[in-house]
Amino acid sequence: MMTTATDRADAFHRRADEILAHLESTGQLKHLQMIEGPMDATITLRDYGEVVCLCSNNYLGLANHPEVRQAGIDAIEQYGAGTASVRFICGTFTPHETLEQRLADFYGVEAAYTFTSCWNANEALFPTLCEPEDCIISDELNHASIIDAVRLTTTIKKGIRKAVYKHNDLNDLETKLRAARGDEQVTGAIWVVTDGVFSMEGDLADLPKMRALCDKYGALLVVDDSHGTGVMGDTGRGTHEHFGMKGSQIDFITGTLGKALGGGAGGYIAGPKRGIDLLVQRGRPTLFSNALPVTVAASADKAIEILMNEPQRMQRLRDNVAHARQGIKDAGFDVLDSPTAICPIIVHDTARAIAMSKRLLEMGVFVIGFGYPVVPEGEARLRVQISAAHERHHLDALFNCLKKLRN
Numbered sequence: 069m070m071t072t073a074t075d076r077a078d079a080f081h082r083r084a085d086e087i088l089a090h091l092e093s094t095g096q097l098k099h100l101q102m103i104e105g106p107m108d109a110t111i112t113l114r115d116y117g118e119v120v121c122l123c124s125n126n127y128l129g130l131a132n133h134p135e136v137r138q139a140g141i142d143a144i145e146q147y148g149a150g151t152a153s154v155r156f157i158c159g160t161f162t163p164h165e166t167l168e169q170r171l172a173d174f175y176g177v178e179a180a181y182t183f184t185s186c187w188n189a190n191e192a193l194f195p196t197l198c199e200p201e202d203c204i205i206s207d208e209l210n211h212a213s214i215i216d217a218v219r220l221t222t223t224i225k226k227g228i229r230k231a232v233y234k235h236n237d238l239n240d241l242e243t244k245l246r247a248a249r250g251d252e253q254v255t256g257a258i259w260v261v262t263d264g265v266f267s268m269e270g271d272l273a274d275l276p277k278m279r280a281l282c283d284k285y286g287a288l289l290v291v292d293d294s295h296g297t298g299v300m301g302d303t304g305r306g307t308h309e310h311f312g313m314k315g316s317q318i319d320f321i322t323g324t325l326g327k328a329l330g331g332g333a334g335g336y337i338a339g340p341k342r343g344i345d346l347l348v349q350r351g352r353p354t355l356f357s358n359a360l361p362v363t364v365a366a367s368a369d370k371a372i373e374i375l376m377n378e379p380q381r382m383q384r385l386r387d388n389v390a391h392a393r394q395g396i397k398d399a400g401f402d403v404l405d406s407p408t409a410i411c412p413i414i415v416h417d418t419a420r421a422i423a424m425s426k427r428l429l430e431m432g433v434f435v436i437g438f439g440y441p442v443v444p445e446g447e448a449r450l451r452v453q454i455s456a457a458h459e460r461h462h463l464d465a466l467f468n469c470l471k472k473l474r475n
């Protein structure tokens with residue numbers, strides 16, 4: 069029997085209700101918390117009041133820094149809300165240019181270009197710079213924006229080869245590189261892409277060894293350092309600096325302005341000028357979407373300036389991270405080891421992670437629990453994130469609450 073137009077629309081509404089009901093009944097429905105003030109070491113949540121915030125990426129505590137705020141205010145006063153246009157038509161303000169030069173200098177590379185998010189940056193990079201004769205090789209635990217960017221690329225540029233290697237497994241990466249070099253279809257570039265700091269594990273990509281493998285097989289190395297920038301390395305340049313590498317040893321670095329670098333929003337690609345020029349000429353998010361809001365550009369620029377002038381923030385973050393990892397262990401929980409500001413406590417069961425997160429919040433400590441499908445089945449976790457803004461008593465509050473959960 070033919071379905072009517074109304075039946076089809078009803079089918080959608082029914083399906084949406086079923087999915088939401090399933091999420092609710094299996095404890096997977098996300099509830100957005102309402103924050104009633106700025107992001108900082110503590111925040112005010114609707115229904116909960118003031119709580120210690122241990123789930124923001126405000127790694128350097130710059131999101132509510134007076135100079136970062138003021139830079140945004142000054143920009144809106146000088147430029148208004150925006151240009152109401154994409155950048156290549158009439159949408160670029162001086163603060164965009166200033167920020168992009170600042171990013172290029174920060175990484176020691178030729179050029180940088182900003183986007184409204186790092187998601188957008190990743191989705192600009194691969195579809196624009198890769199061609200059908202290329203191959204992209206990606207870590208299995210790369211961020212969703214990389215996974216989707218690679219899928220988009222292989223969909224719109226037919227012929228591009230794709231391979232996924234086991235997480236941080238350099239033998240598997242080499243197997244995939246060797247296969248790409250031996251593939252007659254792959255006559256163009258080979259791209260290897262990885263997160264610098266993996267967002268759910270908090271572990272690091274071994275960039276020196278990856279660089280060596282890329283050089284051996286003539287591949288380009290792309291690193292999304294959204295969680296490493298401002299966190300890793302003595303001067304906060306990121307994961308490459310942690311390993312004693314220069315920014316220019318990575319072919320393209322992508323990152324976000326929505327974490328350590330002010331926390332507003334926005335993303336960027338930094339690398340060789342010819343690559344950035346191609347993105348300006350051909351990137352679809354560049355050609356068909358508005359610029360980063362000028363207030364964010366100015367705030368992010370100020371955040372990077374503060375980061376560069378105050379390396380003690382990174383030291384403070386590192387001290388807090390070491391203290392937090394020890395305190396969590398002393399409270400009787402296993403925390404994945406690494407020098408990053410992401411401290412996952414593996415509790416295995418999704419319902420347990422969610423229940424623990426809820427209990428912690430009731431006790432005044434805000435830590436998010438992640439379960440399947442965000443992380444693999446059986447690896448549910450609480451993800452504790454540390455900031456330079458935390459004082460010891462904020463971390464002690466976490467340890468005390470964890471101990472109560474243990475008892």
Ligand SMILES: Cc1ncc(COP(=O)(O)O)c(C=O)c1O
Pocket residue numbers: 184185186187188211213263267292293294295323324325326333334335
């Ligand atoms: C590794 C990584 N890449 C990209 C993103 C997306 O960043 P944005 O919020 O700027 O789109 C994130 C954010 O969670 C991330 O962790």
